[in-house]
Amino acid sequence: MFNFSFHNPTRIIFGREQMTQLSNLVKPFQKVLLIYGGGSIKNNGVYQQVTAALTESSFIEFSGVEPNPSFETLMRAADIVRREKIDFILAVGGGSVIDGAKFVAAAALFNGDAWDILAKGAKITEAVPLGCVLTLPATGTESNGNSVVTRYETQEKLAFSSPLVYPQFAILDPTVTYSLPPKQAANGVVDAFVHVMEQYLTYPVNAPVQDRFAEGLLLTLIEEGPKVIADPENYEVRANVMWAATMALNGLIGQGVPQDWATHMIGHEITALYGLDHAQTLAIVLPALMQQQRQQKRAKLLQYGQRVWQLQHQDEERLIDEAISHTRHFFERMGVPTRLTDYGLNAEVVDKLVEKLVQHKMVKLGEHGDITPEVSRSILQQAL
């Protein structure tokens, strides 16, 4: 196990009717920016619950944060934060809204061009405190310091991280996810699954707690994920998926172990250039990457096949083949196709995507730093 330092200050408030706690949580603040996306929270009752809980607070609304939140939109929100002397940001929505709120929290107090936070890794020294009400279990952003933002102008999708943008609290009420469109719910399951894999499917460092926690999350998502589609108002299923998705990327399972994240980095380029959903890109890249990196990830692929898919073949190559194909079939069972061509993208996209990776200095990806642009090209070709 590697050395690590772990601190996750987010308070998780989980369960039915937990929105009622919002009033007390925001009470210490003078002026709240309520930030959300499109109208879905108005249709599913969440907007009404949130605003009812805020009646004793002074708040301003900012709506219109896009899926893959845009730098341009978020900078408008940051201006409002400054102008209106906002001292707390409440994000209500899925990963895009919460990621967006984190960037707003940092950009509003940043001295200089806020684009540098994303493009140059400029360090932030302060941020407006924020909290969130999660409506779509997927990214884990409700309980971590990560944010991904897209600049539409230049089609760039970039990330930043800071301990200053952990939400102070995250309200997770599984019932608010009942009305999610099946495609979004399925994408969330795939996203959470791949988050676990990026922290698990590397090489062994004798970290059995982390491995078993990761395997426990993968098994939970495999068992519960398809039920989300089949039985959307099953509270227990929604609760288990929601908790698994938070635990998948709140930092815990990644402590003291190598991490990969190449699937995400390659996937971000697909979203930026061709607009595919984040989870779709992960479902495309991961199986191809597992195949391409099967030697480097050999020991963990065998462990994954045995413990997660209960495969028992003597023939190790066959076991790895089946572990990969089970993964692919799981994504497809969730309704998320796993080939570039399934989305109308063909061989000519490969060069363009590799070019973008080079442009963003994504030239030594993976837990060994050995996923060079040539290896990424090969992964993308296998993903056709």
Add this chain to the structure above:
Amino acid sequence: MFNFSFHNPTRIIFGREQMTQLSNLVKPFQKVLLIYGGGSIKNNGVYQQVTAALTESSFIEFSGVEPNPSFETLMRAADIVRREKIDFILAVGGGSVIDGAKFVAAAALFNGDAWDILAKGAKITEAVPLGCVLTLPATGTESNGNSVVTRYETQEKLAFSSPLVYPQFAILDPTVTYSLPPKQAANGVVDAFVHVMEQYLTYPVNAPVQDRFAEGLLLTLIEEGPKVIADPENYEVRANVMWAATMALNGLIGQGVPQDWATHMIGHEITALYGLDHAQTLAIVLPALMQQQRQQKRAKLLQYGQRVWQLQHQDEERLIDEAISHTRHFFERMGVPTRLTDYGLNAEVVDKLVEKLVQHKMVKLGEHGDITPEVSRSILQQAL
């Protein structure tokens, strides 16, 4: 899954040579109370490392916190905190020292008789901030708000909990555990194992993440525990046990699920009256309690036998019998006997222990509140 609210603010700093971070961690404070137990930290080099890191801080030492820390000793420390205007407490040691430091942190600022915090559950509204350097993985106290204190005068061992006494940080360097006496190391493994069981072996509430995390910790302790004795300077083994013990009682695996804690409550009385080590009492009570509560815990006992001990019998009674006997043998393999008579205690202690349980209002224990004094008596009789 039940509703829950989870917040664990402790920063975990884990690994080799992490003591060097101590200097920065205590820098914000004016005057530190360094609190520890006997001389072991002077023999294993930890005292030297800690005081070397504190050279730029003003600190006072308080030593002599007992195993099963005494109210009497801790009140002397609380007096020093008040008198010397201590603004940070640094606990260096195992569970007893850290539990003791938490009580000192609360008692020093308590208005009234501090014994009420333990005896009457008097609520504390403030506490001196504290941090810790853990030398014995066992209780999980390095990252939770719990504390157990004994009043020697009356032989009472009582607990309190408060979010105000979570350590701000916990330094976990597995190398400092190399020199632990084998008995203490073994006790720590048993203690951590039973912490997991108290949060796991109840009844199913469809919480697969929590179940699999618990099973992952149990499996890790079963695999790594005996190696601690056989190969005491194996870093990976010490690291895995240390991380498992912290995760066992930092609150995470118990969120949203029923909990038992009867084994602990009955065990505390054995320690208070007869001075047995905490872990010894757990090793005595748990197998007897599993036997006594086998109907109430049936579904979870089967799951435990299958997933943790890989038992596959068709005959469910036999499977449960073997799950219990594997548990007992695991404790014995760790060198911790599992019968009262192994410690020279015979049938006449049973009445005295039950009387103490009644006196402390421990009359509806267990996840169903159905472990009455009569059931506790039966458990103790089976533990002879």
